[in-house]
Amino acid sequence: MKILETIGLCKTYGSGDTMVKALDGVDLTVEKGEFVAVVGPSGSGKSTLMHIVGGVDSASDGKVLIDSTDVTALDETALAIFRRRQIGLIYQFYNLIPILTVEENLTLPLLLDGRKVDRRQVENIAERLGLTDRLKHLPSQLSGGQQQRVSIGRALINNPALVLADEPTGNLDSENSREVISLLRQFNRELGQTVIMITHDEGIAASADRLIEIRDGRIVRDEGGRI
Amino acid sequence: MNIVNTLTLRHVAAHKKRSVLTLLAVIVSVAMVTAVFTAVYSFIEFMKDDVAAADGSWHVQFGYEGDAPLDYFRGVEGIEYCVSGNIMSLAPEGAGELLLESADETVVDLRNIQFAEGSFPKSENEILLTDRYLEDNRLDWKVGGTYEMTALDYRTGEQSVKSFTLAGIALDNVSYFQSRDAVTLRQGGLSKNNMAFVTVRFDKLDSETSGRVDTIRRESGAVQYRTSELYQFSGFSGDKSMLAAVGSFLLIILAIIVFTSVFMIRNSFAVSYREREKYLGMLASVGATGRQKRGSVYFEGLIFALIGIPLGIGAGVLGIAVTFKAISGYIPVILAQPTGTVLRVRLHPLIIAGTVAVSALTIFISCLIPARRASRVTPIVAIRSVNTGRQISAKRLRTPKIWEKLFGFEGALAAKNRRRDPRTGRNITFALAMSVVLFISVTTFSMMFEKMVTNAGVVRTPDLYVDISGSYREDVESFLDSKKADDRYSVTQYPAQLSDRSLLLDEEWNSGGGEVYLEIRAYDDKTFDAYVKKLGLDPNGLRGSDGIRAVFVDPSSATGYKRFADATGRTISVWYQPADVSSDSRKTVELEMTVAAVAQSGPEVDGYAWTGLIVSGETFYSVFSLEDPSVRFCVFTGDYRALETQLKERLADIGAAAEIYNAGAMQESQNAVLTIAKVFIYGFIALLTLIAVMNIVNSISNSMNERRTEFAMIRSVGMSPKGLRRMICLENFGFGLTALLWAFPVSAAIHALMYYALSQSERTEIPFEPQPLLYLASGAAALAVIAAALLWSADKIKDENIMDSLKNE
Structure with missing residues (x-):
């Protein structure tokens, strides 16, 4: 079952002589439950692809279909609600809100949605992430690895259609990196969560089900897919 | 509380210094709005109280030729009224004219009459007299005493000697006694040949009162009516000019406050927004909608409003209370007739509601732009830590070399x-x-x-002006000499008209044939001599008996628009009507005068321009042969209040009546x-x-x-x-x-x-x-x-x- 499909996705910056093509007609399909690693040199367009797929940036041309919804056709409010419910984003620098507790950061998408927080669900996910005794702490009281685990929990709390991780280990030491990847893998295998992850680490990329390489805004390699 | 509001609240708490400053700005802004509303309302209430104390609590007075329609007013519901009319001019022996009004007893309540002693008359043979009349006329009348006086009855036109019992003495501290000295009980009808008045107070003033006034006026056949200041202050009278003026003033002041406050407070919210921009980006990345982000800024405004508005109202009321206390000493001075009314802070629920509304609007407008910006924050701001501020070119940042030379590298960076x-x-x-x-x-x-x-x-202008009959000139002069006033001059004048129209330069005047009014003035010798010498003339040359020599005062002589030709050396003719015209009102006297000099103004220093001729006192009195012409003393003194009181006492002693204008007061x-x-x-x-x-x-x-x-x-x-x-x-x-x-x-x-x-x-x-x-x-x-x-x-x-x-x- 196709969970993501991009059709002729383009993104350009600037105009005239200074125009830069960040994405140049990317066609990509991801099946539900896949664990995809996206690699490529700096400036190749992989983060741009991730942001457009995640609905946090807009495409210059082309379409993004997530679970059959054309994300590029949604207005700002609908897109925010879609992002809240269907997308989980994990960033290199965690992007936790420093004045909210771990628990509040974890449940932020639910709280924004005005939904009642299921305590059991929170405890369950905190346990899986090893954060049970840290729920009332502020992000500044956690280590980098712990902060990234909170970020993973926040991305997964809503059981989104797609989890997008932008270099989730880029700011972590090797032990914490292994732990984070292992967690993502675990959620992918046990819950069938689709994960698309950008990484520079060849080792981490090799552990993915599928490897996509992007250069100059184009997909130049796509290996190991479930096709 | 939802998560966005929780986040906002924590952000406000986490940035204490900035939050305190923002809160202070809100408090000061609200305090100003409160102060303006409260001050205006308190002043209006103060004026109402003052008017009620000085003028009574009546609202409208209807005037009728002859008797008032009593039957009509008996049938009008929701009013209190009093019928009155002047009925007699009395002349007690050795005292001035005493004007007597006949009125219902309700006049005491409606015109706030206060008794020094005694009570309101019980019959037409009793009177209530003011203490001022007794003091001014040095009468030692006692309540209960019966006094005889000559009476001119307006109702019959007959003059007779009547006796009245003094029922009471009223304090002359209300406007009612400005145009009458005594009042008696109305028992019958009023004059057929005079005006009767019905003074009305409505039990309740509302938007229908103005219509009721018109109806009463029309149905009762009133030939005139007037409204009280109290009624005008209420805002329900047809005449909205006073309230409109106050309203416009209020609007202008509030507009200035709102504009300034919005500019200042908006910046505080903008600063807060900039601090929170990244959070808002993070919230956006996990699905916060534009409305939620915008709401967070409005919520911040609400926090400051909830704390700032009550504190601001308290501060404003306190500020006005302190200000009123500080200026309380000046209040009696500015009132024409001090009534002892105290200026104090008055509050009304509508004032509080108005303050809250204006303050809330101020805070809301202040939030608008930051809120709009907040709603547009994209997740990219958080992801890439991008500065959404306007990009500027390197060219714009280029600084002149001289700057670096003058202030060093730090100066260039600055x-x-x-x-x-x-x-x-x-x-x-x-x-x-x-x-x-x-x-x-x-x-x-x-x-x-x-x-x-x-x-x-x-220049310094005179502090006291005293207009008095010339027969008392010497008394007043010796009194003023004894009191050692700083300086003084006296002037007497007589109206005349220019006969010699060839002197006129203006064509319209010549062809139109309009009269040219002049004043012939004479000053005291000292003033006259100094003035004439200043013009380069010999004072004695203007006193000679061989013809009248005068100074022609023409304010237009020094302007570009001259009314008269240069009269210096010319003999001009003027005419005047002698004082005694009872035998022949058309009698006029022609006078010829030689103009010794032309001046722009006379010797007076009060700045009022006049056109005419100045002659010596000697000439003035010999020419006009007036019987005690009125003379005006212009006195310079630091202690004008005391001098006025002493002068009044002196004048009462010698039985002289004078008009005193206390310019110093x-x-x-x-x-x-x-x-x-x-x-x-x-x-x-x-x-x-x-x-x-x-x-x-x-x-x-x-x-x-x-x-x-x-x-x-x-x-x-x-x-x-x-x-x-x-x-x-x-x-x-x-x-x-x-x-x-x-x-x-x-x-x-x-x-x-x-x-x-x-x-x-x-x-x-x-x-x-x-x-x-x-x-x-x-x-x-x-x-x-x-x-x-x-x-x-x-x-x-x-x-x-x-x-x-x-x-x-």
């Missing part, structure tokens, strides 16, 4: 920084410039206005009004400046805070703490100097415009006085504000560890 963040610069510059312009403009205006009102810029009253106005205007400006100062401190402090990493980076590459301080100071004092470069010319232009407007409208010679010291002081104060803001915010940067700051990024 200049670049100023250009890099124009928004902060504009805020600080505008806030400072506005405060300076307001302060200078109001100070120069009040200085000019004071000079204009007090005439201090020109009037001036004192004007000065009191001026002082009160100044207290309010300066208070108003002080509060506006306070908001401006908070805004500046907030802007500078936030700018310093936002750039901590940048400062650490500069220090990490070797800038010394001294150099850093130098850069920050140059940058911020640059804002101050830019503000002054705007503020000084604008203030000077406003000063010039105000001078032009005042000198045009008042035709008063007020000097244009540049105020360099005022400008210097304002400039120093503005720079001191910058220095204070730097001191407030510099402690954050001073001892900060470079690596800690860099890591924060």
Whole structure:
């Protein structure tokens, strides 16, 4: 079952002589439950692809279909609600809100949605992430690895259609990196969560089900897919 | 509370310094709105009380020719009324005219008549008389005593001797007794040949009252009616001019407060928004909608409103209470007839509601732009840490080489920084410039206005004017000599008309044939001699018996529009009507006078222009052969109140009646009004400046805070703490100097415009006085504000560890 499909996705910056093509007609399909690693040199367009797929940036041309919804056709409010419910984003620098507790950061998408927080669900996910005794702490009281685990929990709390991780280990030491990847893998295998992850680490990329390489805004390699 | 509001609340709590400043700005703004509403309402209520005390609680008075329609008024519901009319002119022996009105007893309540002793008359043979009449006429009448007097009855037209029993003595402290001295009980009808009045008080005033007044007027056949000030103050009378004037004044003041407050408070919210921009981006990335992000700014506004509005209202009421207390000494001075009414703070639920509404609107408008910006924050801001501020070109940041040579590398960096963040610069510059312009403009205006009102810029004017029959001239002169008044002059005059029309230059006058009115004036010898000598003439030359020699006073002689040809040396003819015209009212006397000199004005210094001829006293009295012509004494004295009282006593002793105008007391009253106005205007400006100062401190402090990493980076590459301080100071004092470069010319232009407007409208010679010291002081104060803001915010940067700051990024 196709969970993501991009059709002729383009993104350009600037105009005239200074125009830069960040994405140049990317066609990509991801099946539900896949664990995809996206690699490529700096400036190749992989983060741009991730942001457009995640609905946090807009495409210059082309379409993004997530679970059959054309994300590029949604207005700002609908897109925010879609992002809240269907997308989980994990960033290199965690992007936790420093004045909210771990628990509040974890449940932020639910709280924004005005939904009642299921305590059991929170405890369950905190346990899986090893954060049970840290729920009332502020992000500044956690280590980098712990902060990234909170970020993973926040991305997964809503059981989104797609989890997008932008270099989730880029700011972590090797032990914490292994732990984070292992967690993502675990959620992918046990819950069938689709994960698309950008990484520079060849080792981490090799552990993915599928490897996509992007250069100059184009997909130049796509290996190991479930096709 | 939802998560976005929780986040906002925590953010406000986490940034205590900025939050306190924002809250203070809100409190000051609300306090000003409260103060304006409360002051205006309290003043109106004060005026109502004062009017009620001095004039009574009546609302409308209807006038009828002959008797009032009593049957009609008996049938009107919801009113209290009193029927009255002057019925007699009485003349007790050895006393002045006593005007007697006949009225219902309800007049006591409706006109607030107060008794010194006794009671209201029970019959037409009793009277209630004012204490002033008894004092002025030195009558030792007792309540219960019966007194005989000559009476002219308006109802019958008959003159007879009547006896009246004194039922009571009333205090002459109400307007009712301004046009009558005594009142008796109305028992029958009033004069058929005179006016009867029905004074009405409505039980309830509402929007229908005005219509009821019209109905009563029409149905009762009133030939005239008038409304009381109390009714006009209520806002329900048809005449809305007074309330419209108050309303316009209120609107202008509120508009200024709202505009200034919005500008200042908006900046606080903008600063807060900039601090939260990244959070908002993070929220957006996990699905916060534009509405939620916008709502977070409005919620912040709500927090400040909920805390700031009650505190502001309290501060405003307290401020006005203190101000009223401070000016309470001036209140009796400004009232024409002090009633003992106390100016105190009055509150009304509608005043509070109005304050809350205006304050809430101010805060809401202040939030609008930051809220709109917040709703547009994209997740990219959080993901990439992008600065959404406007991008500026390198060209824009280029600084002249001379700048670097003068102030070193730090100076050049400071200049670049100023250009890099124009928004902060504009805020600080505008806030400072506005405060300076307001302060200078109001100070120069009040200085000019004071000079204009007090005439201090020109000459000292007389403090007392006494108009009295010439037969008492010597008595008054000797009295004034004994009291050692600073100076005085006396003048007497007689109206005449110009016969010699060839003197007229203006064609319209010649062809139109209109009369040319002149005054023939004579001054006391000392004044006349000094004046004539000043004109280069010999005073005795104007006293000779061989023909009348006079000075022709023509105010147009020194202007570009001359009414008369140069009359110097010419003999002109004037005519006048002699005082005794009872035998022949058309009798006129022709006079020929030789003009010794033409002058622009007479010797008086009160600035009133007149056209006519000045002759010596000797000539005046011999020519006009008037029986005791009225003479005016113009007296200069520091103790005008005491002198007026003593003079009145003296005049009563000699049985002389005089008109006394106490210009000194009037001036004192004007000065009191001026002082009160100044207290309010300066208070108003002080509060506006306070908001401006908070805004500046907030802007500078936030700018310093936002750039901590940048400062650490500069220090990490070797800038010394001294150099850093130098850069920050140059940058911020640059804002101050830019503000002054705007503020000084604008203030000077406003000063010039105000001078032009005042000198045009008042035709008063007020000097244009540049105020360099005022400008210097304002400039120093503005720079001191910058220095204070730097001191407030510099402690954050001073001892900060470079690596800690860099890591924060």
